[in-house]
Amino acid sequence: MKKIFIGIFVIAFSVVFLLAISNSVDLFTYNDSLSSDSVSNGYINKNVTKNQSEVIFNETTDAETGSANIVTSIIVNYRSFDTLGEVTVLFLSAIGVSLLFGSTGKLAERKKSGFILRTAARIIFPMLLVTGTYLFTHGHLTPGGGFPGGAMIAASFLLLYLADEKFVTAIEKIKLVEGSAGTLYVLIGITGLVTGGYFLANFIPTGTVGQLISSGIIPLIYVLIGLKVGAEITSVVSRYLQEEVTS
Amino acid sequence: MNNPVLLIVIPLLLAFLSVIIKKAGKWLLLVGLLFNTALAFFITTGETIIGGFAPPYGINLVVDQFTLVGVILINTLMLITIVVSFDLVGKYSIVLLTALAGINGMLLTGDLFNLFVFMEITVIAAYILSAQAKKYHHTITYLVIGSVGSVLYLLGIILLYNLTGSLNMADVAAKLPLLTTKELLVPVLLIFIGIGVEVKLMPVSGWVKGVYSNANRLIAPLFASVIAGTALFVFGKLFVSVLPVSDTLTLLMLIMSVMTFVFGEFAAFNQKRVKNILLYSSIGQAGLVTALFISGLVYAAVILLISNVISKLIMFTIAGAFTEKYETDDYESLNGVFVHNKFTGIAFTIAALSMAGIPLLIGFYAKLNILIGFFQAQNYVLPAIILLMAIVEGAYIIKLLLALWAPGKEGQVSEKSFAVEKKQLLSVKNTIICLIVALVIIAGGVLIDITEKVVTDGQPLLGDQSPSFTISQSKGGE
Amino acid sequence: MIRVASLLLLMIGLYGLLSTRNVIKMIISINIMELGVNIFIVSIGFVTNGVAPILTSQVNSSLSNFVDPLPQALVLTSIVIGLGITALGLAFARKLYKKYGTYDLAKIGGMKDE
Amino acid sequence: MTLITVLITLLTLAAVTYLLSLVNSKLGAYFTIVTSLATIVMLFLIKDSIGQSYSLSFFTFKLTTVGWYFSMVMVTVYFTTAFLNPFWIKKMIYPAAYNLFFLVSLIGTIGMFFARDFITLFICWETVVWTSTFIIQMGKSRKSSYVYYVVSAIGSMVTLFAMMLVYQVSGTLEISTAFSALSGQPVLALIVFFTFILAGLSKIGIFPFHVWLPMAHGSAPHTFSPVLSGGLVKMGAFIAYLSVTAFAAYEVFANTFTIMGIPAPLYIIMVLGAISIVVGTVMAIRQDDAKKLLAYSSVANGGYILIGILLYDQIAFAGGMLHLISHALASATAFITIAIVAYRTGTTKMSELGGMIHRMPVTYTVYLIAIISMAGIPPMGGFVSKWLILQGLADRGLLFLAAAAFFGSIGSFMYVFRPLSAVFLGQLAPKYEKIKEANIMMQIPMYLLTIATLLVGVFPNVVLRVIADIQLEAGIQEIVLVGNTIVVSNGVLDALRVFIVFGYGFLIALVIFILRRKSRRVTLMDTYTSAEFIHTPELLHYSSNFYAPFERLTKKPYPVLNLYEKVSIKIKEIGHMAESLFSSSKPAITIFWIIIVFAIFFLGGVL
Structure with a gap:
């Protein structure tokens, strides 16, 4: 009964909310093209600092950020500071989880996994690892990047956990990866500050748009992010699994 | 090397490093705090671009006088809080370092989405810290409400992005006059509620009681003065310089702020526990500060904010010590606790009196500025409310002080023998720190010309045009 | 239409928060709200007949009709933050369960704090 | 010597006192006497430079006659009360803080009386409020301290509103010029008048703000009650004074509705004063605790002072001002004597006392003279001042106020008589057989105050000359003084002649009393009890349930x-x-x- 009232209440509010929000945003029709005063035009044409009208795949060189994936260029270059914060958020929640659970090192009692899973895991684990690595090394060229790549690496470890009830990750080593990746990210930023005058400035030549070795610090950072995210999520997962279950 | 970005980056770097060098965590925290506090004093006003991309495209840090005050104040307060309760830091040094980075990011950033990110960093750190009390259900409440707040804030800024095509604060502010009030209603409201959760505005401050009242000597002042102060500075920046909306919306926001102020003070009057009194009083004061920001009295708001966070720092530290030593903070069971801790008591009293607005303390200077500002704006209702609340405020503060200073039952002459068992509340070092902070409260209220110079540096804060009280004014006819 | 749907997801999340006292369900509700907002953010950047903002050998010029890349970048950040909060929230929930033996906030609120 | 030097010297002395008290609290207490004496000396030294202005940081001061007069009254009370400090200081929970606050509140009042701008006025005012709040808590009750603060805060916060309102209208904080901007704005003036005077009303204990007086006076440390009643209450009178002079209520409200020739707002406040006289008197009669009784009498006397000052004319104003000092002296004396009795016996409850005259004759005499003055019986100071106020009321034909004032005069006989008979006269309780008279140090203030009371009563013109200067300063007609007589509309008053007449009467009575003395001392246990053993002889004491019939009449206390x-x-x-x-x-x-x-x-x- 109570839930019905809440339902009616929320429905009524939804109507109000949709009416209200329709003043600010058109709910049913979409633009045909990007509006000219949006900042995104600058990102797409890579002409925020340089006077450049068009970027051509595999031709344009020395663009202000050489990433073919524009979203990546925003994440890791134009708004890289956000990403540093984002990584920190993940870092912080990993720390939070580990602080909450403490490191008992003991495994929760788990069911023994089946033969198929155990066998398949051994095959799939390296594939996942490789795919994850591929995702973050090609983040500046193709969809993907550090975050999905890292998540995939973490997934591969989760798979190991599922497959082997005795599997334990060396949390200390994971932490080392986590910490040093983060430190390196900041150090890259500071190097940018020292050499280019801006924190996180792209101080490496950006190369040709579309090449693997291009776009300056972007792949570098994405690799770091990939490692860091992978390490963090793995650490979160293993914390959950290692936490002693008190009956 | 006085680049403000270092305020954010160095703590982060140290946080990452302390994962590797585990044992050095506490000392790295101290290094980070000292570095930040020292650097904060050397920051100059101006704009810092990050990544080399000019503002509407890249992220920038904006340091104006308002932010500068915030940065110096908040970093110093955080240093003091942590130095005072350094023994309680324990494993939380990384969290505190990231919180330090997040707080500085919130204060400095000139980008709406970046603000969201740093706000999340700060808030998540706050969630983790609040769990130190082991009262996980309060933390969950905080987490749920906080997450809803950030979701709403995010929705708000994305709507603003849709309307203006930008996320940069200055850029958005420049494009706002082209928009109608109707269009702005929802985004501004969403941002208001989103920030309101952190600022502790009344209907959305449900989490505050559970979290603050169970916090210890380290966490309570950290929340009540450092994080709350940061949230208020951000509120001021957003609603004075970025989203200066007008008309009905302002009126409604003002009503909500004043409601928070009145109800907060009333609720504080109703409390028996020291921390509860303080937390409701800080809710009330936050309401007053937001009301001042919305009314455009920036200078008065900043002074009130400063006086309030400094007072709360001392008082929450000592209130935390109460629970630590006596396992209660009900002021009636702490009868005469200051008999044994006179200097701690003096620091507490000065802070409390400043909160009650007694003359020659900074709280009174704040009150004067508020009154002068409102009267100048021909607003007579709010000063009346503020003064009536000052009576309520004074009433609960005097009740608290009397209980803590003067042991004894009604009808009996107050004597030492009636006081609670003798325990040392704060160590000598901490007492001295508290007294020094209390001295700042006095100095800020007496040397008002210097206070004004330090706070404004001769420029109006965020274009504030309201008058402030100066020494020459009292001379009137001369 | 997708915008309305995403906002309705937000409302479903709100409904969940209003109607449940179970911590896990609350965290799920928050996830639904975040999901709604994330979809909404992406939909803000949507351009009719637009292509993904990636330069490839097929779409090789920046003058193509790209969808807005910025909301996509923002949404990535927002997702990760959501993930962090969820992880933390679940950890709290688990500690809560260990301590009180229930996920029901109302029951816990009634218990005496020791 | 300038006022600033005086204030800084006093602050230094206060700090020195505090430091000394930390070493030895008794030494510090003696130093409060020295400091308050130094204050008196310095006030005399700066009397010549009246009319000058000073400023220090955001404080601005102006040396005025009225400020000087108020300060003298205040410092006299402080000085005489300070003699008690050494005996009580050991009992205080915070002796050093007590000494410091004692002196700081004195400095605060002086600063307030000489304040030239609102901020200085307010800061000094609040200083006094807070220091006295912290002193009161060292006494018997925390609640009274709380009530005292809240009532004071109501007054001061509302007054701050008025000050800021005036500042907004006039653009200046200087008291005299700021108020002048209000002329021609009757509504605003009305708001400012009522809000401004509220601080005064709350401090002087005018109905309905009088609740704090009996609580605070009754439970404050014995050494502070005289200061509260004799001194600090008079701060309210100063605000009342400002509202008729600086605010110029009579001119501002000249064109508004008048009652009996007095502007309605002023009349309302006066009626409140009259109510306080009645309430104070009635309640005082009912009290069992001597200090509470005296506190209620302060409420009543505050009403006289307020009415006198607000009438703002040649005679009643002088009467109000004179009553200020005569009540200050009498009330301080009465509180000091009760304090001494309490020092010796440990109680202030009248039903537990009695017969103290046998053990403390000096204290008795001093108390007698004080209450004679307080009740307005010639030839003491209270008589002249009350007479002048009544004269002023009668001249104006303000019958209601006059009736209240007469009622208060008559009622005061009833209440001042009660402690006299209950504490000092009658049978001595067995447990007090061994108590001693106050020691010589405690007797000093009693002598000083008694002499002062007599002086004001016999030679009121010494004080009235200063009051005439105040009237000159305030711009009203000065009271006419010829030699030792006061000239009023329907004749002259020669206080010396009154004194001589009463002196003869007293002498004759004394002679008869000594010659015809046939009384036998009856102790408390000397009772015919039909072989029953008396378990609680206190109940048989005639001072328990003293005014039972009267109390039945006024059974319901006001709400x-x-x-x-x-x-x-x-x-x-x-x-x-x-x-x-x-x-x-x-x-x-x-x-x-x-x-x-x-x-x-x-x-x-x-x-």
């Missing part, structure tokens, strides 16, 4: 304190409501509020 309590409970209820509505630990409630707020905002934004 003012209840009003404050009700407001406080209401505030708590609202606070509780807010707490339960907005501070739920359930997230759902907060989400609900978010939705509601959003809906309200949307509707408000659209409409």
